Amino acid sequence: MSDTVSLGEFEFDCGESIPDLTVAYETYGEFTGDNAVLVCHALTGSQHVAGRRRRGDTAGQAAAWWDDIVGPGKAVDTNDYFVVCANVPGSCYGSSGPPSEGPDGEPWGTRFPAVTVGDWTRAQRLLLDELGVPNLHAVVGGSVGGMNALDWAKRHPDHVDRVLAVATGARLDAQCLAIESIARRAITTDPDWQGGDYYGDGPDPVQGLALARQLGHVMYLSKSSMAKKFGRRSAGMDAARDAFELDPAAGFFPYREVESYLDYNGERFAERFDANAYLYLTRAMDSYDLAGGYESDSDALAAFDGEALVVSFTGDWHFTTEQGEELAEAFRATGTRSAHHVVESDHGHDAFLVEPEHVGPPLGDFLDSGVRGHAVSDTVERDEGDDFAPVHTSLFSS
Amino acid sequence: MSDTVSLGEFEFDCGESIPDLTVAYETYGEFTGDNAVLVCHALTGSQHVAGRRRRGDTAGQAAAWWDDIVGPGKAVDTNDYFVVCANVPGSCYGSSGPPSEGPDGEPWGTRFPAVTVGDWTRAQRLLLDELGVPNLHAVVGGSVGGMNALDWAKRHPDHVDRVLAVATGARLDAQCLAIESIARRAITTDPDWQGGDYYGDGPDPVQGLALARQLGHVMYLSKSSMAKKFGRRSAGMDAARDAFELDPAAGFFPYREVESYLDYNGERFAERFDANAYLYLTRAMDSYDLAGGYESDSDALAAFDGEALVVSFTGDWHFTTEQGEELAEAFRATGTRSAHHVVESDHGHDAFLVEPEHVGPPLGDFLDSGVRGHAVSDTVERDEGDDFAPVHTSLFSS
Numbered sequence: 021m022s023d024t025v026s027l028g029e030f031e032f033d034c035g036e037s038i039p040d041l042t043v044a045y046e047t048y049g050e051f052t053g054d055n056a057v058l059v060c061h062a063l064t065g066s067q068h069v070a071g072r073r074r075r076g077d078t079a080g081q082a083a084a085w086w087d088d089i090v091g092p093g094k095a096v097d098t099n100d101y102f103v104v105c106a107n108v109p110g111s112c113y114g115s116s117g118p119p120s121e122g123p124d125g126e127p128w129g130t131r132f133p134a135v136t137v138g139d140w141t142r143a144q145r146l147l148l149d150e151l152g153v154p155n156l157h158a159v160v161g162g163s164v165g166g167m168n169a170l171d172w173a174k175r176h177p178d179h180v181d182r183v184l185a186v187a188t189g190a191r192l193d194a195q196c197l198a199i200e201s202i203a204r205r206a207i208t209t210d211p212d213w214q215g216g217d218y219y220g221d222g223p224d225p226v227q228g229l230a231l232a233r234q235l236g237h238v239m240y241l242s243k244s245s246m247a248k249k250f251g252r253r254s255a256g257m258d259a260a261r262d263a264f265e266l267d268p269a270a271g272f273f274p275y276r277e278v279e280s281y282l283d284y285n286g287e288r289f290a291e292r293f294d295a296n297a298y299l300y301l302t303r304a305m306d307s308y309d310l311a312g313g314y315e316s317d318s319d320a321l322a323a324f325d326g327e328a329l330v331v332s333f334t335g336d337w338h339f340t341t342e343q344g345e346e347l348a349e350a351f352r353a354t355g356t357r358s359a360h361h362v363v364e365s366d367h368g369h370d371a372f373l374v375e376p377e378h379v380g381p382p383l384g385d386f387l388d389s390g391v392r393g394h395a396v397s398d399t400v401e402r403d404e405g406d407d408f409a410p411v412h413t414s415l416f417s418s
Numbered sequence: 419m420s421d422t423v424s425l426g427e428f429e430f431d432c433g434e435s436i437p438d439l440t441v442a443y444e445t446y447g448e449f450t451g452d453n454a455v456l457v458c459h460a461l462t463g464s465q466h467v468a469g470r471r472r473r474g475d476t477a478g479q480a481a482a483w484w485d486d487i488v489g490p491g492k493a494v495d496t497n498d499y500f501v502v503c504a505n506v507p508g509s510c511y512g513s514s515g516p517p518s519e520g521p522d523g524e525p526w527g528t529r530f531p532a533v534t535v536g537d538w539t540r541a542q543r544l545l546l547d548e549l550g551v552p553n554l555h556a557v558v559g560g561s562v563g564g565m566n567a568l569d570w571a572k573r574h575p576d577h578v579d580r581v582l583a584v585a586t587g588a589r590l591d592a593q594c595l596a597i598e599s600i601a602r603r604a605i606t607t608d609p610d611w612q613g614g615d616y617y618g619d620g621p622d623p624v625q626g627l628a629l630a631r632q633l634g635h636v637m638y639l640s641k642s643s644m645a646k647k648f649g650r651r652s653a654g655m656d657a658a659r660d661a662f663e664l665d666p667a668a669g670f671f672p673y674r675e676v677e678s679y680l681d682y683n684g685e686r687f688a689e690r691f692d693a694n695a696y697l698y699l700t701r702a703m704d705s706y707d708l709a710g711g712y713e714s715d716s717d718a719l720a721a722f723d724g725e726a727l728v729v730s731f732t733g734d735w736h737f738t739t740e741q742g743e744e745l746a747e748a749f750r751a752t753g754t755r756s757a758h759h760v761v762e763s764d765h766g767h768d769a770f771l772v773e774p775e776h777v778g779p780p781l782g783d784f785l786d787s788g789v790r791g792h793a794v795s796d797t798v799e800r801d802e803g804d805d806f807a808p809v810h811t812s813l814f815s816s
Binding site for chain 2: 034132249252
């Protein structure tokens, strides 16, 4: 089911409040008391995690982004689990955020308080209370959604049994911070952004938002996946070359497939997403630091006594396998039963979305059986006498 | 010495001509008949390759970019060699290009013909004729300057004895094409770009150009160099945060060192470089393909019977060591005496500029002794009986 709920006055980490936080969410399956799984969406995702075929869905703006993973008989089996996914505050798919209506009947715009991943976690906690779900069997998320999942282990260690952190890390590195900050500048230098107050009759800052998204696409793909997918090929004659004003010298040079891909996807994204929301959500991602308020990552995770699965992808340079391993080390240091499952892939960061055949099995088995799950591997070789995690590689042990 | 020369009517690869091509150049050392070394600058470099301490230099806009490598007693020793470096057509340091004056007394702007690396090579050939230099002992270049050097081996195989291709490749890959095309869109969407006609009283497209440069900086550094250089640290209280309009939520979040670095360098770059020139030169780089007009890279290099040194850097993701090895393979396939010298470095693409202690020795020794040069290593293990290249690693042989 798809619904919205009013959670009343909400104070954000930044200290500012809004009188009534609305959260748009979807649920799948039946709650039986101990089978709730919270799914956390990535930066530009929505609550519409699965169920592609349904019509007239209010969240149809963002495609069912994990439909290959979540559903009846799938890895996250909605015959067994009660799956909840909520659009995060600050986003634009029905939850309160910059484009939603403020108390004066006008869009909040940049008057909306700054949001953090911690705010998302607190809003999700309130939503689960509304739904009568005191404890989660598991929380799972990819990319910044993985940070959101980690934040649950940190803030609500007693309310989560299993954490699945996919294609994520404890914090962004300097390179990704740089790219995100350039993406924000592409939006704020678009004259149509107008200081964030573009909700009237004038044009939206579509070009700035499209450029920001194009940078995202480069970050989500890998060098080798781009080489295979596009190479240096020219786009077909019918490829539209009108998304951006061109430098006149362009006429002498080919319009390449990779440009066509970026232009097409940038434009489509600008139609479905709000520029201010993009600024807010990237700020939340950039500022997230698992160790924040603690001595270290493992200190932040110390109170968590469930099981943890970290999944990373060899071709991912947004969140690298090294960052995944650091995260796994933090769990290990607390004595948490954990595994770091590394997927060989050259799909880059997108792998967690586009390789369900490699992502589904470890996720499904971990949900059912924890680190003992058959398809769950780990980077650390364990002793024979160890009573869990029988499948191992040792990528990081040398 | 620093000078400009008029080379008369010049027809570009695109088929358009200008009535008088001006080339700004510098020379260092004395020409003795067989000691000429052409240095090819990178994308935003200038003819001012060395001699940092000279005053009143017309090319002072771009710092002497290889002063640690070129000069008396240095790796490219101007006591021995006659070094020539020319600003490429399409650039903005004194050679004809978009900001230079056209026949009507107005800046060319985007009426300037599209330029290619091949045009650069032909302009350099004409310049050398003017200077009375029929043959080159060597041509050396880094990044797109390395493509320029390769182009010499392809177009003037009988006029060059040694080619030094540093931090370069036979062509850009899809990922770099993507980033360059986003950078161009950042310029052309800047309203101050005005279709390229911004040379009047109005503002220049400084924000678009600064954004393009920021993307360049990310591409020129490496993930690990950025982590070490900036990490996630906040910039000091005195760091200017006024280069770009900020999203209001920024007030809650730190202004980081990496942002400060990008903003500072983006602004400085926009002061010294021309936005249209940036469009033109990236187009030239993007379109360069060593194999163009031939069956393959090695076919393009087949007529060259000098010696070749390819230098690549392990942390470089703009031009990878794999691309360097492909280039070296192309030379090997033609039977050219060649070596691929791989430098261990996490400085990224910038390494060829900022690690003179690692770049100078193989360059200097290769200039003097070819692939037999003491400091020249190769990725290929050779037979004992082989009469050259005694130092080897075998990075790529497994």
